[in-house]
Amino acid sequence: MSKTSGREQAIHAATQSIHNGQFFDTLARRVAMQTESQNPDAAAQLSAYLTDEMAPLFASLGFATEFYPNPVDGKPPLMIAERMEADALPTLLLYGHGDVTNGQAELWQAGTHPWQLTQSGNQLFGRGTADNKGQHTINLMALQAVLDARGGKLGYNVKILFEMSEEVGSIGLEQFCREQKDKLAADLFLASDGPRLNASTPTLFLGSRGVCQFRLRCHTGNGDRHSGNWGGIITNSAIRLQHALAILVSANGRILAEPLKAPQPEGLTASMMQQLPVGGQAGDPELNPHWGESHLTDGERLFGCNTLEVIALGAGNVAQPIGAIPQTAEAVCHLRMVPGTDWQNLIPNLRAYLAAAGFEDIDVILEGGYNATRLDPNHPWVGFARESMQRSLQQPVTVLPNLGGTIPNHCFAEVLALPTVWMPHSYPSCKQHAPDEHLLVDVAEQGLAAAAGLLWDLGEQWPV
Incomplete structure (x- = not known):
């Protein structure tokens, strides 16, 4: 033995x-x-x-x-x-x-x-x-x-x-x-x-992947105002915020804004990711094959790409709406990012991108991040x-x-x-x-x- x-x-x-x-x-x-x-x-x-x-x-x-x-x-x-x-x-x-x-x-x-x-x-x-x-x-x-x-x-x-x-x-x-x-x-x-x-x-x-957490905020300064007495003649912060988000990311989760993008995976790193099985196990959520960079494999989408995720969104009181136009709307976002992302200049670049599209009223506030x-x-x-x-x-x-x-x-x-x-x-x-x-x-x-x-x-x- x-x-x-x-x-x-x-x-x-x-x-x-x-x-x-x-x-x-x-x-x-x-x-x-x-x-x-x-x-x-x-x-x-x-x-x-x-x-x-x-x-x-x-x-x-x-x-x-x-x-x-x-x-x-x-x-x-x-x-x-x-x-x-x-x-x-x-x-x-x-x-x-x-x-x-x-x-x-x-x-x-x-x-x-x-x-x-x-x-x-x-x-x-x-x-x-x-x-x-x-x-x-x-x-x-x-x-x-x-x-x-x-x-x-x-x-x-x-x-x-x-x-x-x-x-x-x-x-x-x-x-x-x-x-x-x-x-x-x-x-x-x-x-x-x-x-x-x-x-x-x-x-x-x-x-x-790195992460950059930032907040998008539209604040009109008008206070919350009755939607009948003031609707149609004052800015609705929630509508402005929704349209600002729509120029950053598509309805299918693909990043649209250049400041949020990074190089696609390539070389050995890409080949390692391409064959990775993702999901399909007990307790896993259902994958959406049309979400994000849908031309890439699941492994490349999860490990090799930048994604913009809205993790919190709010305006007014959804549980007990008061029939008023909200003066403030906010979205908390995560940019999950791969090497090659200019995340340290993300906030000024994103502000400039939004302003160029007519969204000068959307503030971008950095809340932290890792490379x-x-x-x-x-x-x-x-x-x-x-x-x-x-x-x-x-x-x-x-x-x-x-x-x-x-x-x-x-x-x-x-x-x-x-x-x-x-x-x-x-x-x-x-x-x-x-x-x-x-x-x-x-x-x-x-x-x-x-x-x-x-x-x-x-x-x-x-x-x-």
């Missing part, structure tokens, strides 16, 4: 945590902490997640931990944990966030609750199970399994960066990375957030991670040039200048940010195996 290798021991120990209850108990404790970064009353819980939950774990794994105030006054703190085996060894930077979106407890299905981990078949319900407590719990349990299997020596250094404000735009993270660039110096970056391509497909992604980032798919770190995962899982692994959504990857790829690989442990219909957020047990078990195998392999051969 062949002797079990250290790699196999590490993978077995990591995945066994699913079956012996350790993973459930650990995640249940973390889910119970109401770390809502959108909640101004949650400051103590946000700090406690770092000091009471993460710090003792890191100490047990041989890490030195430091806590830092957020560079933005009044915002949640950050933490850096270091485990330095030797200055001459290469260093891996890991990342996670312990904050979650609001619980919305009243909207969850019967038998579940945002602050109580509940299992139903293959689903683990609770706020943060998918985003991000479940995902970083998987990686940290895998790290512990590898340390145990190697007798307490990894063969490389590890730094871990934790933030507590990702769900409110990672406020202060970019500035913090600039200020602590030397402290965060590393050779490779690995983290887990966002979804796989689908529940059955192990996935790596190398960056993310789009994408690691070269030919980078050695990509092939190394893919081959390691395939060896651990005994099935193909799909590589996405970038996530369709947005994560603060620019902080690591641009500010810290690191090659970034993300290994997601969730799936698109996990309902993150919504009621009934959940993690799939079988995906978590695969994640534990994949993470343990990859963290083991880095101690055998460094990829760069």
Whole structure:
């Protein structure tokens, strides 16, 4: 009988945590902490997640931990944990966030609750199970399994960066990375957030589409005026706003305004996207083949194009209309963007575009954004991670040039200048940010195996 290798021991120990209850108990404790970064009353819980939950774990794994105030006054703190085996060894930077979106407890299905981990078949319900407590719990349990299997020596250094404000735009993270660039110096970056391509497909992604949130506002200054007494002779802000939106994006979701456009996918990036299966899984929404850049494949439309999404729209009181012409109408928009988009000049360019079309009365207000980032798919770190995962899982692994959504990857790829690989442990219909957020047990078990195998392999051969 062949002797079990250290790699196999590490993978077995990591995945066994699913079956012996350790993973459930650990995640249940973390889910119970109401770390809502959108909640101004949650400051103590946000700090406690770092000091009471993460710090003792890191100490047990041989890490030195430091806590830092957020560079933005009044915002949640950050933490850096270091485990330095030797200055001459290469260093891996890991990342996670312990904050979650609001619980919305009243909207969850019967038998579940945002602050109580509940299992139903293959689903683990609770706020943060998918985003991000479940995902970083998987990686940290895998790290512990590898340390145990190697007798307490990894063969490389590890730094871990934790933030507590990702769900409110990672406020202060970019500035913090600039200020602590030397402290965060590393050779490779690995983290887990966002979804796989689908529940059955192990996935790596190398960056993310960027996002720019802006608000369009038409404000007449007339006050809300009776639609009979004043209709026909004063401006209706809602009508103006609707027509302004119509010159930005078509009725089928195709971007019309030049300032919002970006280069179409091409070369290796395009070929990687063209064959990607999108949707069609249980719980997925129905795709519209005629939406957006309909001449492209679903993969190119989701991962390789800019899209303009109206995420909130309002004028007057829809629930209780008062029969008045509204003085103000607003639309909150997301431009999801790929590399090549001139997003830093978006607001003045968009104002000029609207004014040239006769919409000088539409104001454009920037509310924040992240740049789009994408690691070269030919980078050695990509092939190394893919081959390691395939060896651990005994099935193909799909590589996405970038996530369709947005994560603060620019902080690591641009500010810290690191090659970034993300290994997601969730799936698109996990309902993150919504009621009934959940993690799939079988995906978590695969994640534990994949993470343990990859963290083991880095101690055998460094990829760069």
